[in-house]
Amino acid sequence: MIYRKVLFMRVFTAFSFIFAAGLAAQHTYTSGDIEDGALLYRGTCVGCHGPDGNLVPGIDLPHMKLRRASNDDQMIAIIRNGVPGTAMPPSNVTEFQAGTIVAYLHSIGNTAGGAASAGDAARGKAIFEGKGGCTSCHRIRGQGSRSGPDLSDIGAYRRAPEIEKSIVDPDAEILPQNRTVRVVAKDGTATTGRLLNEDTFNVMILDSKDRLVAFPRANLREFTFVDKSPMPSYKDKLSAQEVADVVAYLSGLKSVEVK
Ligand code: HEC
Ligand code: HEC
Structure with a gap:
């Protein structure tokens, strides 16, 4: 399945506070920055560090149980440069973006996972x-x-x-790959389902009866994302x-x- 890189349309209310504690004094990250950090973390780090940031043995990123870094600036440097000779890869993010990831990690370290x-x-x-x-x-x-x-x-x-x-x-937060779409063909028939893939010519939808249907774009009158979760x-x-x-x-x- 091809995951579409669409920005979240929704605000995670859980992080809608400004999080500054524990960060290098010169930076303040807004809740929007922290959401961006969450997206970057899920896109590139979650596979190795896990959703709670504690999957690499001996490292718990949200709780700052670290082997090498001892503050945010050092974490930011490691995120950008990687750790040569280990599985930790360098990452093509700016210093500010790396900072938003660290701010996101602090925010989950502060929310109970009970x-x-x-x-x-x-x-x-x-x-x-x-x-x-x-x-x-x-x-x-x-x-x-x-x-x-x-x-x-x-x-x-x-x-x-x-x-x-x-x-x-x-409805609070729907991952980009899980969004529902509604298409209306030129003859007026409407179909609602999960968007599996789209390319220049076709839109592929899994309808509510579990059927995979391809719609040629040329035949569509309407193509909209549905905000409400089914x-x-x-x-x-x-x-x-x-x-x-x-x-x-x-x-x-x-x-x-x-x-
Ligand atoms: C391919 C797996 C992999 C990916 C992807 C990855 N990491 Fe790592 N990361 C590791 C491993 C393994 C280490 C431990 C390296 C070592 O010190 O031996 C590590 C170390 C770190 C450290 C240093 C922790 C310490 O002990 O000081 C930070 C910070 C970190 N990763 C953050 C991230 C972030 C943020 C991302 C996403 C941008 C990311 N990592 C992506 C595997 C990965
Ligand atoms: C009528 C169909 C339907 C039923 C019944 C249903 N779900 Fe869902 N669920 C969905 C759809 C569609 C999504 C994707 C959109 C969204 O995130 O809301 C979803 C999303 C989710 C997600 C988030 C997935 C992700 O990748 O982030 C979880 C977790 C989940 N459902 C759990 C459950 C559980 C547990 C139940 C039963 C108690 C349940 N669902 C019942 C249709 C359903």
């Missing part, structure tokens, strides 16, 4: 497949529908508080404990099993 630890993953799996009806839209390791995103390794790229937010407030909020459908259980289950899904 939801997952309060839940029971086995109960969460049962709710996901049963009462929650999540498999009617989501697929995990080959089981379930494709109309929503595949969640087989969601724990490898989303933090527990973000997963929780997706369940209780699905996913219902579970705020009033599941108890706080049940949500915590589902979050514990999903946070633990970190790699796709090889069958």
Whole structure:
């Protein structure tokens, strides 16, 4: 699948504060800068350092448990130059951009990640497949529908508080690759679904019946992104404990099993 690099249209309310503590005195980062840092982190760092920044052994970036750097300026230098002779690659970001990543890491170090630890993953799996009806839209390791995103390794790229937010407030933040589109053909037929890919000639959509449909651009009258998630909020459908259980289950899904 080709992930489209579209900027987030939505503001993460969780980070809508100005975060300055712990940063080099000459810089202040706004909530918008921190969102940019989050995007950069998810785009280039999450695969190695993990959604909580603690996947490289001995390094916990949000909590400043570091082996080499001892302050923000040194982190910024390492982010830009990499660590020669190790897996840490240099990165083509400006000093300011590297600073926004560090500011984002501080912001997650300061938000409690409690939801997952309060839940029971086995109960969460049962709710996901049963009462929650999540498999009617989501697929995990080959089981379930494709109309929503595949969640087989969601724990490898989303933090527990973000997963929780997706369940209780699905409209709050939608990842670019998960956006829903609505197309209207010249004959007036409308189709809504998940945008899988688009190129110069075609728009490929997975419709609500799990069918892959290609629309030639030349035949389209309208092409719009839908802001509202097709996913219902579970705020009033599941108890706080049940949500915590589902979050514990999903946070633990970190790699796709090889069958
Ligand atoms: C290919 C895997 C990989 C990627 C991608 C990667 N890192 Fe690293 N990073 C590592 C490894 C491994 C180390 C430990 C290097 C060492 O000291 O042995 C490290 C070290 C670091 C350190 C130094 C920590 C310390 O102990 O002082 C920082 C800061 C850091 N990474 C931030 C980032 C950021 C931010 C990004 C994204 C822009 C990123 N890394 C991308 C693998 C990666
Ligand atoms: C009617 C279909 C539908 C149902 C039912 C549904 N979802 Fe979703 N879900 C979606 C769609 C579509 C998205 C992508 C848009 C978005 O992020 O809101 C999504 C997004 C998500 C995400 C964020 C994925 C990411 O990559 O960031 C999580 C987590 C999630 N759903 C969990 C659940 C859980 C848990 C349940 C059951 C309690 C559930 N969903 C039920 C359709 C659904």
